[in-house]
Amino acid sequence: MKPSIFKNKETQYLFDRDGYVVIDFISADEASAIGKKFYDLHSELPKGFYSAAFSSDDTFKQEIFDHTKKIFDSAMSKIFTDYKILGSTFLCKSPGEAGKVGVHQDWSVVDESKFYSATIWVPTIDTSEENGALRVLPGSHLFFDFLRSPNIPFCYHDNEQLLLDNMITVPMKSGQAFILNHAVIHASSPNKTDKERLVIAYGLIPKDAELVFFHRNSSGKIEEFSMPDDFFQRYYNVGERPLFGDLIKEFEYLSPFLSTTELAYLIQHEKQKRKEEMNA
Ligand SMILES: O=C(O)CCC(=O)C(=O)O
Incomplete structure (x- = not known):
């Protein structure tokens, strides 16, 4: 049993079952504040999909946090228990096709x-399919336990459409929170409106968890780093070897790949499980 981060047992149950949960979190006024x-920090609107985490400026990122x-x-403190905060960033999806975020974990x-x-x-x-709400495949955080890192290919990299076709879109009100297990498969559509979709992202882990990071090096081996709790605030050269952290080990790792049939089976099995739970 993994440790709880929610005070409310029902919320924890839904998060554990689906890999995400949506709750009322802060007010719309607080979200816009x-x-x-x-x-204030961006005099020009960034193009496409932008994360402030890509900046190498620690002071700028600390100010956001x-x-x-x-x-x-x-x-x-009302909603969570026994957690560590990892940092905060902004995710801005500007109008246009380039803001699309593909299927990933x-x-x-x-x-x-x-x-x-x-x-x-x-x-x-408020988010909707029109301006780039999150799309998610409920329960997919339990499909497999392969390593995920910016330079390790996903086991479904040739089957993204199949996953996309089975996802649900989750429209939200400003100030609500979508709490996402990093292992759940998700994506978001392009913003087809003429107004940017701005989101606040805040990371957290159970208080006893330690951060690690996996990087495939030039010889094809995986390096595992032990990372400080401010890893997400500091790591910006995504896809490249981190400039900090302690190398713990290096090992061979063959990136697994699932066939369309294997993936379709996982999706159908999960859907059937849900149907049975609803009818129970
Ligand atoms: O904000 C979005 O549209 C996508 C965010 C996302 O996929 C992520 O943070 O992993």
């Missing part, structure tokens, strides 16, 4: 046989 910091934390703190950054890692994703405006 955090969003104001984004506009400090500002968000002040507003999040009270909701965090987030990196493995804890020992997932014992823990999970999560993102609290809070839109500062």
